[in-house]
Amino acid sequence: MSAPDAILDTPAAAEAPLARTRPFYWSVRREVWENGSIYVAPAIAAGVVLIGFLIGAINLPRNVMQQVQTLAPADRAMAIAIPFDIAAAIVLVTSFVVGFFYCLGALHGERRERTILFWKSLPVSDLTTVAAKATVPMLVLPIVTFLVVVAMHLVMLIASTVMLPTAGLPATLLWLEVPLAETWFHLAVLLACMSLWYAPLWGWLLLVSGWAKRVTFLWAVGPPIALSVFEQLAFRTKYVDALIRYRLSGGLTELYAARFSGRGNVKFDDHLDPAKFFSAPGLWIGLVVAAAFFAAVVWQRRYRTPI
Amino acid sequence: MTACIEARGLRKSYGKTVALDGVDLTLETGRILGLIGPNGAGKTTALNAILGLTQYEGELTVLGRNPWRDRDALMRDVCFIADVAVMPRWMRVSQALDYVAGVHPRFDRAKAEALLAKTTIKRASRVRELSKGMVTQLHLALIMAIDAKLLVLDEPTLGLDIIYRKSFYDSLLNDYFDHSRTIVVTTHQVEEIQHVLTDLMFINRGRIVLDCSMEALEQRYAEVMVAPEHLDAARALKPIHERQVFGRGLLLFDAVDRDKLAGLGEVRIPSIADLFVAVIGADQAAQPRAAA
Numbered sequence: 001m002s003a004p005d006a007i008l009d010t011p012a013a014a015e016a017p018l019a020r021t022r023p024f025y026w027s028v029r030r031e032v033w034e035n036g037s038i039y040v041a042p043a044i045a046a047g048v049v050l051i052g053f054l055i056g057a058i059n060l061p062r063n064v065m066q067q068v069q070t071l072a073p074a075d076r077a078m079a080i081a082i083p084f085d086i087a088a089a090i091v092l093v094t095s096f097v098v099g100f101f102y103c104l105g106a107l108h109g110e111r112r113e114r115t116i117l118f119w120k121s122l123p124v125s126d127l128t129t130v131a132a133k134a135t136v137p138m139l140v141l142p143i144v145t146f147l148v149v150v151a152m153h154l155v156m157l158i159a160s161t162v163m164l165p166t167a168g169l170p171a172t173l174l175w176l177e178v179p180l181a182e183t184w185f186h187l188a189v190l191l192a193c194m195s196l197w198y199a200p201l202w203g204w205l206l207l208v209s210g211w212a213k214r215v216t217f218l219w220a221v222g223p224p225i226a227l228s229v230f231e232q233l234a235f236r237t238k239y240v241d242a243l244i245r246y247r248l249s250g251g252l253t254e255l256y257a258a259r260f261s262g263r264g265n266v267k268f269d270d271h272l273d274p275a276k277f278f279s280a281p282g283l284w285i286g287l288v289v290a291a292a293f294f295a296a297v298v299w300q301r302r303y304r305t306p307i
Numbered sequence: 308m309t310a311c312i313e314a315r316g317l318r319k320s321y322g323k324t325v326a327l328d329g330v331d332l333t334l335e336t337g338r339i340l341g342l343i344g345p346n347g348a349g350k351t352t353a354l355n356a357i358l359g360l361t362q363y364e365g366e367l368t369v370l371g372r373n374p375w376r377d378r379d380a381l382m383r384d385v386c387f388i389a390d391v392a393v394m395p396r397w398m399r400v401s402q403a404l405d406y407v408a409g410v411h412p413r414f415d416r417a418k419a420e421a422l423l424a425k426t427t428i429k430r431a432s433r434v435r436e437l438s439k440g441m442v443t444q445l446h447l448a449l450i451m452a453i454d455a456k457l458l459v460l461d462e463p464t465l466g467l468d469i470i471y472r473k474s475f476y477d478s479l480l481n482d483y484f485d486h487s488r489t490i491v492v493t494t495h496q497v498e499e500i501q502h503v504l505t506d507l508m509f510i511n512r513g514r515i516v517l518d519c520s521m522e523a524l525e526q527r528y529a530e531v532m533v534a535p536e537h538l539d540a541a542r543a544l545k546p547i548h549e550r551q552v553f554g555r556g557l558l559l560f561d562a563v564d565r566d567k568l569a570g571l572g573e574v575r576i577p578s579i580a581d582l583f584v585a586v587i588g589a590d591q592a593a594q595p596r597a598a599a
Contacts, residue, residue, distance in 0.1 A: 026409030034397050115395045118446075120360065123382040124410050305361055 023124045027132030028140065031106075037098050038136060039144050045094035046152040049087045053156055057163050081178050084156060088149045088187060095145040099137035099198075103205035104216045106133040107301065126301040130206070134294055137202045142191040150184055186272060190255065193277050197251030200286045203293025210300045246282060254280040309371060311336045311457055311489040312357060316365035319352050319513075326352040327363065328513035334506065336456075337486035341500055342493045343583055344510035350493045351389075353510065354461050357491070358387055370456055383412060386450045389461035394442055396435035400428055407449050419452035422482070440471035447475060451483045458483075460492040464499075472496065476503050497579040507579065509586050516590045517582075529560050529568055530577035537571045544568070548585030559585045 032038055107130075110116040119129065160174050205220055212219040228240040255277040277283065310333045317330040326349045334340050344350045355361040357369055359378030367374060372381050394403065400423070408416045423430075426444050434442055443463065450458065464472040480503060484490065494500060507524060509517035519527065533541045533556040542549070544567065546558035559577055560568060568574050577585075 021408075021410055021412050023410040026406055029409075030398075030402070030406050033399075033402055034395065113396065114393045117360075117387075117389055118394055121358075121382070121387045121389075122407065122410050123379065123412070125379040303362070305355070 023128050024132055027124060027128055028135050031132055031136050032140065034109075035102055035105075035136070038102065038141060039148075041098045042091050042095050042141075042145055042148045045091050046087075046148045049090050050152060050155055050159075053083060053087065054159055057160065080174060081183070084153055084178060084183060087152060087156065088183075091145060091149050091152065092191075095141050096198075099141050099202065100205065102136055102141075103133075103202050104209050104220055106136070106206055107210035107297070108212065108216050126298050130294060130298045130301060133206060134202060138195045138199060142195050146184075146188060146191055149187055153180060153183070189272055189274060193255050193274065194251055197254075197283060197286060199290035200293060201247065203290040203297065206297045207293050207300070210297050210304075247286065250280075250282055251277075254282060309336075310334060310368075311338070311370060312491070313368045314356075314366065317353070317356060317367055318364040319349075319356060319361065325513050327356070329365070330510075330513070330515055332508065332515060332518065334489060334491070336489050338505045339484065339490045339492070339503060340506040340508060341497070341504040341579070342491060342508050342510060343497055343579065344493075345587060348510045349513040350510055351461060352513075354387070354389075354459055354491070354493065358385065358459060384456045385459065386453050386455040386457070387459035387461065388443075388446055388450055388463045389459075390463065390465040394434045394446055396433065398434050399430070400432050400434075400445060401430040403434070403445065403449060404430075407453075411453055413454040414449075415452045415454065419448050422448035422451060422478075440467050443467060443471065443475065447478065451478070456488060458488065458490045460490065460494075462494055463492070464494065464496060472499055476500060479503075497583060501579050504579075509583060511587050511590045517586050524582070525576050527562050528577050528582060529563065529565060529574050530581060531558050531560065531568050531572050531574050532556075533558050533572045541568075541571045547589060548581075557581075 110119060157174060157178065157180070164174065208216055208220045224240070224244055228238075228244060231237055231240045256271050256273060312332065312334040314330055314332045317327050317332075318325075319327040328349075330349075330353060342350055342353065352361065356363040356367055357374055359369075359374035359381055362375055369381060370384050374381055398406075404416060404419060407414050407419075423445070426441065426448070428437060428441050428445055434445070437445065447463075464475050467475070476499065479490070492500060492503075504521055506520050507517065508515055531541065532552070535555065538556050541556065541558050544560060544563050547561045548559040550557050555572075559581060565574060
């Protein structure tokens with residue numbers, strides 16, 4: 001929508017300049033209006049985790065708490081930080097599931113509920129609409145997730161501060177041992193990288209959502225699984241299977257340096273390796289595939305007779 | 308002044324089904340066109356082509372633009388309400404106002420608020436909480452607050468009771484229509500829009516079978532209640548349609564001198580509904596399902 005073009009078209013517009021509109025911004029907002037689960041589900045997950053954490057903290061035997069204090073400093077830091085990481089992971093997984101089902105419904109719903117012609121009666125292009133829908137899993141959900149996790153960590157920290165003295169531990173322990181700033185920076189990098197890594201997944205789900213008449217979930221997961229099973233039966237190879245696994249979990253292995261602590265646990269904090277992530281061909285191939293999917297989604301919404 | 312809509316040889320087929328079979332039409336700015344046809348006649352396909360929702364063969368210009376290629380630009384000047392373009396049920400009235408104000412450069416929010424103030428619709432209500440009539444009122448309030456050049460209404464009053472239907476067209480005429488705007492409307496409730504229209508088109512099996520202004524229609528067509536003794540004389544003037552009402556013949560004539568008809572019985576202007584039955588019935592009879 002270029003302003004000079006609009007003014008040339010309409011004599012009336014020359015007198016009263018057109019209202020400034022922001023179709024993309026409002027398209028994203030309307031997605032959030034329609035899909036409250038974008039923020040409600042991560043918040044509920046955080047709430048459940050918090051309640052569990054608080055009940056656990058109250059019921060934790062005194063001697064366990066005191067044992068923590070006798071641990072070596074490195075192990076103690078880990079023991080105290082682990083609940084924070086686990087809690088964050090639960091919210092992250094919830095957001096992923098929300099993103100998955102959001103995408104499956106994003107273009108299917110407007111045809112099923114026959115609202116597509118209402119949206120199409122307004123000057124919002126198919127490109128803008130699809131871009132707004134893709135923005136939800138790629139930008140809105142990561143930001144919501146980040147904010148929810150930060151809020152949850154703060155509540156956990158404050159609650160622990162209140163409880164630690166009752167177990168005879170110094171309240172300052174946590175504030176010294178839990179590297180919050182580092183954890184949050186880590187979380188932000190993780191969310192940004194996963195947003196890019198999963199772009200082809202969101203693209204595929206949106207494509208299925210726009211194309212399948214019903215049972216979008218089956219159309220989304222059925223063909224990849226069928227292809228994988230077919231390949232394994234017919235050729236006794238597992239390329240498709242490996243490809244699917246790589247797309248689902250490869251982002252994490254590309255992002256983290258493959259160093260493991262002695263007990264087989266990946267030790268996260270200092271092993272984040274963005275350079276490795278951004279030099280992984282898998283990321284860039286994925287983004288190219290995602291761009292192709294998104295283009296197909298736009299094309300499909302444009303060319304298909306709406307109802 | 309250039310035409311608002313100009314079509315030459317507009318064609319569209321879905322597989323072997325021909326939905327539009329070479330439609331020619333010209334609609335000048337400032338007119339209110341009724342596009343009337345039986346189910347499956349191609350009305351919605353024609354509107355979809357005009358609104359840039361479907362590809363087509365032939366030439367079509369809407370407000371000087373190619374509707375398929377320039378759809379994004381065209382939609383700033385064109386609005387539509389279709390029975391099938393339902394408003395999202397989850398949306399609140401206030402959100403609908405925010406959203407349309409946010410995406411439509413020609414939306415006058417104050418005007419929409421004023422139109423809504425005449426109804427009982429509350430800002431905080433969700434669309435799913437409104438009755439069907441109220442949803443149509445809301446949609447109409449949004450659309451009428453947009454300074455569009457072309458408004459397309461596809462069965463806008465389907466499923467509404469007569470009070471809502473009446474007020475729909477009344478507010479359209481009183482609060483919206485001026486002679487710089489153009490309106491295209493399709494409906495099956497043809498009697499109710501007879502006084503609204505300036506132009507009338509009948510479409511049947513993808514072709515335009517009648518295209519005239521309402522003034523021309525009143526001069527061209529006449530309906531005569533013929534007493535039995537004059538029936539043979541009347542039939543000699545080749546009526547396009549004949550039916551029996553209370554034992555008397557009701558004959559419809561196309562372009563027959565009114566002085567000749569006056570002697571046969573009471574002459575009046577036919578209703579669109581009667582004309583529709585006569586013209587479409589004749590067209591169906593002329594080509595008895597040749598394509599099917």
